[in-house]
Amino acid sequence: MAKTFRRGTHPPTHKRYQDFPLNDFKVPDKLYVSLSQHIGAPAKAVVSVGDSVKEGQLIGEAAGFVSANIFAPVSGTVSAIVKLPTANGGEADHIVIDNDFRYEKSFLPILSDPTKEQIVERIREAGIVGMGGACFPTHVKFSPNKPVDTLIVNGAECEPYITCDCRLLLECAGEFLRGVKYEMKALGVEKAFIGIESNKRPVIDLLKKMCPSGISVVSLITKYPQGAEKQLIYSVTRRIVPAGGLPADVGCVVSNVHTAYAVARAIEVGEPLYKRAMTIAGKGVMKRGNFWMRTGVKHSFIYDECRGSVPEEATRKVISGGPMMGFAQATLDATTTKGSSALMFFDKKQTDVSEPTQCISCGRCIQCCPMNLLPKDVDRFILRGNYDEIEKLGVMNCIECGVCSYTCPAKRPLVQSMRLAKKEIKARGAKK
Amino acid sequence: MSKYIVSSSPHISSKSTTQKLMLDVIIALVPTVIASVVLYGFYPLFLLILSVGTAVFSEWSFNTITKRPNSTRDLSAIVTGMIFALCLPPVVPFYVAIVGAAFAIIIVKMLFGGIGRNFANPAVTARIFVMLCWAGVMTKFVAPIDLSDGANLFSYFTHAVNINLPDAITTATPLAVIKGATGNPVEGLSALDMFLGRIGGSAGEVSTLAVLIGGLYLTIRRVIDVRIPLLYIGSTVVFTAIFYANTDFVGEYVWSGLLGGGLVFGAFFMATDYATSPKSTVAVIIYGLLLGFITVIIRKFGSYPEGVSFAILIMNIVTPLLEKIKPRVFGQPKKDFVLIIKNKQAEREAKKALKAAEGGVANE
Numbered sequence: 001m002a003k004t005f006r007r008g009t010h011p012p013t014h015k016r017y018q019d020f021p022l023n024d025f026k027v028p029d030k031l032y033v034s035l036s037q038h039i040g041a042p043a044k045a046v047v048s049v050g051d052s053v054k055e056g057q058l059i060g061e062a063a064g065f066v067s068a069n070i071f072a073p074v075s076g077t078v079s080a081i082v083k084l085p086t087a088n089g090g091e092a093d094h095i096v097i098d099n100d101f102r103y104e105k106s107f108l109p110i111l112s113d114p115t116k117e118q119i120v121e122r123i124r125e126a127g128i129v130g131m132g133g134a135c136f137p138t139h140v141k142f143s144p145n146k147p148v149d150t151l152i153v154n155g156a157e158c159e160p161y162i163t164c165d166c167r168l169l170l171e172c173a174g175e176f177l178r179g180v181k182y183e184m185k186a187l188g189v190e191k192a193f194i195g196i197e198s199n200k201r202p203v204i205d206l207l208k209k210m211c212p213s214g215i216s217v218v219s220l221i222t223k224y225p226q227g228a229e230k231q232l233i234y235s236v237t238r239r240i241v242p243a244g245g246l247p248a249d250v251g252c253v254v255s256n257v258h259t260a261y262a263v264a265r266a267i268e269v270g271e272p273l274y275k276r277a278m279t280i281a282g283k284g285v286m287k288r289g290n291f292w293m294r295t296g297v298k299h300s301f302i303y304d305e306c307r308g309s310v311p312e313e314a315t316r317k318v319i320s321g322g323p324m325m326g327f328a329q330a331t332l333d334a335t336t337t338k339g340s341s342a343l344m345f346f347d348k349k350q351t352d353v354s355e356p357t358q359c360i361s362c363g364r365c366i367q368c369c370p371m372n373l374l375p376k377d378v379d380r381f382i383l384r385g386n387y388d389e390i391e392k393l394g395v396m397n398c399i400e401c402g403v404c405s406y407t408c409p410a411k412r413p414l415v416q417s418m419r420l421a422k423k424e425i426k427a428r429g430a431k432k
Numbered sequence: 433m434s435k436y437i438v439s440s441s442p443h444i445s446s447k448s449t450t451q452k453l454m455l456d457v458i459i460a461l462v463p464t465v466i467a468s469v470v471l472y473g474f475y476p477l478f479l480l481i482l483s484v485g486t487a488v489f490s491e492w493s494f495n496t497i498t499k500r501p502n503s504t505r506d507l508s509a510i511v512t513g514m515i516f517a518l519c520l521p522p523v524v525p526f527y528v529a530i531v532g533a534a535f536a537i538i539i540v541k542m543l544f545g546g547i548g549r550n551f552a553n554p555a556v557t558a559r560i561f562v563m564l565c566w567a568g569v570m571t572k573f574v575a576p577i578d579l580s581d582g583a584n585l586f587s588y589f590t591h592a593v594n595i596n597l598p599d600a601i602t603t604a605t606p607l608a609v610i611k612g613a614t615g616n617p618v619e620g621l622s623a624l625d626m627f628l629g630r631i632g633g634s635a636g637e638v639s640t641l642a643v644l645i646g647g648l649y650l651t652i653r654r655v656i657d658v659r660i661p662l663l664y665i666g667s668t669v670v671f672t673a674i675f676y677a678n679t680d681f682v683g684e685y686v687w688s689g690l691l692g693g694g695l696v697f698g699a700f701f702m703a704t705d706y707a708t709s710p711k712s713t714v715a716v717i718i719y720g721l722l723l724g725f726i727t728v729i730i731r732k733f734g735s736y737p738e739g740v741s742f743a744i745l746i747m748n749i750v751t752p753l754l755e756k757i758k759p760r761v762f763g764q765p766k767k768d769f770v771l772i773i774k775n776k777q778a779e780r781e782a783k784k785a786l787k788a789a790e791g792g793v794a795n796e
Binding site: 006009011160230234240241242243244245315316317318319321323324325326327328329330331346350351352353354357358359360361362363364366367370371372373374392393394397400402405406407408409410411413415416419 | 436437438439440441442443444445446448449450452453503506508545546547548549657706707711712758759760761762763764765
C-alpha cells in the first residue's frame with residue numbers, strides 16, 4: 001500500500017527523462033565557483049589569484065558552524081575572484097578557475113569502517129549539504145540536540161520534470177545504500193526508511209531487492225508536495241512535526257537521496273562534494289535529460305551547449321530548480337551549485353502567463369493546503385493590509401510549496417501573499 | 433529589462449479557471465433544462481433565455497456604468513440566470529424572470545463586489561424577492577403538458593402575461609398536498625412520478641433524475657464540495673423522520689419530502705455556491721445539518737409548503753459566522769477545552785487577587 005499525507009495536489013509529472021541514463025556534461029574553460037552554496041555564512045576563500053588548484057582541493061573554508069566547505073571542481077589556475085548573481089536571487093563572491101583539462105585530483109583520505117564521530121566529521125570536511133535544494137549543511141542536521149530513532153531518506157522527487165534523483169538511484173544504488181548505512185551510523189539509529197513516489201516503479205523494485213536489514217523502502221502516492229519534510233515524515237511514520245518544530249522533535253532526521261550518495265563517496269573514495277546529478281528540461285533547449293554537472297558551470301554555458309537548433313527567442317523563462325518551488329532567472333550569469341537539482345528553459349507554451357482575477361471563494365486553496373492553512377483569507381487581508389488578522393491565521397507555518405497558487409482557478413498569487421505575510425510578521429516581531 | 437520572464441514560484445498553474453468551473457455548472461444544468469422542456473414545453477425555456485439575457489446584460493451594464501472591467505466573460509452571470517429561471521414555476525409572467533434576474537445580479541451580486549463577494553446566493557435571494565412581490569403567481573404551479581390532450585409544447589405561451597392562471601391547468605405541488613393532508617399524505621402520488629418530475633413544481637426542480645445527473649457530473653468534475661448536498665439531503669431525511677415520528681406515515685413523509693420539492697436541486701446547485709458556503713470541515717457539517725433542520729421546520733410549521741430557499745438564504749447569512757471556525761494547522765495540538773477553561777479561571781482569579789491587592793493599597 002502506497003502511503004501519503006493529507007491534501008496536496010497533482011500537477012502533471014513530466015518524468016519522461018527518468019528512462020535516460022546520466023551522462024557527463026561538458027566542462028567549460030572557466031568555472032565560477034560560488035562561495036555561498038549553502039544556507040548560513042558564505043565560505044571564506046583560502047586560495048588567491050594565481051594559485052594553481054587540483055580537482056577536489058579545498059578553496060573555500062566554512063565560516064562558522066552553519067556553513068560548508070567549498071572545493072575546486074576542476075584542476076587549473078585561480079584567475080580572479082568576482083561578484084556574480086546566485087541562482088536564488090542573491091549575490092556572492094565566486095572563485096574563477098581556468099580549467100587546464102588535466103583533471104588532477106586531490107581527494108580526502110579514504111576511511112574504512114569509520115566511527116560515528118568520524119562520519120560526521122567527514123560530512124563536515126567534504127562540504128556536504130542537503131542536496132534537495134535548500135542546501136542546509138548536513139553536519140548540522142546530523143548533530144541533533146534531541147534523541148532520534150529514525151532516518152528518512154527523501155527520494156520522493158515530487159517536483160515535475162526533475163528526474164536526477166531517480167537516475168542516481170537506478171545507476172548508483174549500491175553506493176547510495178551504503179551511504180544510508182553511514183548516515184544511520186552517524187545518527188546512531190537502527191531503522192531507516194527510503195520514501196519514493198510510486199511513479200518511480202523500477203527504483204522501488206530495485207531498492208527493495210537490494211535493501212539490507214534495517215532499511216526499508218516505502219512506496220508513496222505520487223502527489224505534490226510529497227517530498228516536503230513534514231509531509232514526508234507524516235507519510236512514512238505517521239508522526240506529526242509540531243507547528244514551528246523540527247523533525248528531531250519527533251525523533252526523525254530527513255536526508256536527501258543525493259546527500260546519502262555524497263556521504264558514501266566522501267567516505268569510500270574521499271571525494272568531496274563538487275559534482276552532482278542535474279536535470280536539464282524545457283522546450284527551450286534540444287539537449288534535455290540528466291547529467292553529471294560540476295559546480296561553478298555558468299547557466300549561459302549550459303544553455304549554449306543544450307540549445308541546439310531551438311531559436312533563442314523561444315526561451316521565455318529560465319528556472320533554477322523545479323517549476324513549483326524553483327527560482328526564475330533574470331540572466332544566465334548564475335552558476336551551478338551543490339543544490340542545483342535542475343535547470344529548466346521554458347518556452348512560450350510552458351510559461352504560465354495567466355493574469356489574476358477576482359477570488360471566487362471556491363476554497364480549493366484551503367482544500368489542497370498540506371499545512372491546512374487559509375491562503376484565500378490571507379490574500380484578502382494582505383490586500384487590505386490587515387496584519388493583525390493575518391497573525392491569527394498561522395501563516396508562519398506555511399512551507400511555501402505553492403499548491404495554493406497552482407490550484408487557484410482565479411490564478412491569484414496566493415503563495416506570494418503568504419510569503420509577504422510571513423516577511424511582514426517577522427518584521428513586526430522584530431520591532432516589538 | 434531581462435529578456436526572460438521573472439516571477440516568483442510556482443511557475444506552472446493548473447488548467448482550472450473560473451470560466452471552466454462555470455461552464456461545468458452550465459453543462460450540469462443542461463439535463464434539468466431538457467427535463468423542463470419535456471415536461472412543460474418551451475415556455476420555461478423562454479423564461480430561461482430571458483433570465484440569462486437579463487443577467488448578462490445587467491452585469492455588463494453595471495460594469496459599464498461604474499467603469500469596471502467587463503466580468504461577464506467568466507460565465508457566472510449565465511449560471512445565476514439559469515438557476516434563477518429553473519427555480520421559478522413553469523408559467524409566470526415573463527417580466528417576473530426579468531425583474532428577478534436583474535435583482536439577483538445587480539442587488540445581490542454586483543453591489544456587494546461581484547463574483548465571490550455576494551452575501552447570499554443571488555438566485556435564491558431573487559426567488560424569495562419575486563415570491564414576495566408576486567405571491568400569487570409564485571405559488572401557482574401548472575401540471576405537465578399532456579400531449580395526448582391536443583396540447584402542444586407551445587401551449588403555455590398563451591399565459592405569458594397572465595397573473596391569474598385558470599384553475600383548469602393548475603395543480604398543487606406534492607408538498608402543498610402533504611401540508612394539507614390529514615390521513616396518508618401521499619394519497620394518489622407515486623414516488624416514480626416525483627422522481628421523473630411528472631408533478632407540479634418549479635420548472636427545474638421537479639425532475640429529481642435530471643438534477644441528480646447534473647449533481648453527479650459536478651461531483652465527478654470536483655466542481656462542488658459534495659459533502660454539502662449529502663449532508664443537507666441526509667439531515668433533511670433524518671429531521672423529517674424525527675418531526676413526523678408521531679404520525680403513522682413517517683416513510684411517506686420522508687420520501688415525498690425528499691423528491692416532492694426543491695430539495696435536491698437546492699442542495700446541489702444553490703447550497704454549494706462558493707461564496708456563501710463554508711470551507712472547513714466542522715463548519716461544513718454544521719452548515720449541512722442546519723440547512724436540513726431549517727428546511728424541515730419551515731415545511732412543518734411555516735405558512736409556506738416549501739422551505740428550501742429560505743433555509744439556504746438563512747444559512748448563507750450565517751456562513752461568515754461559521755467561517756470563524758478555523759481549521760487546525762498541521763502540527764498544531766488539539767484544542768484542550770478543559771485546559772482553556774482552567775486557564776481562563778486562573779486568569780480571572782489572578783485578576784481578582786490583583787484587584788484585591790490594589791484595593792488593599794488604596795484602603796491603607
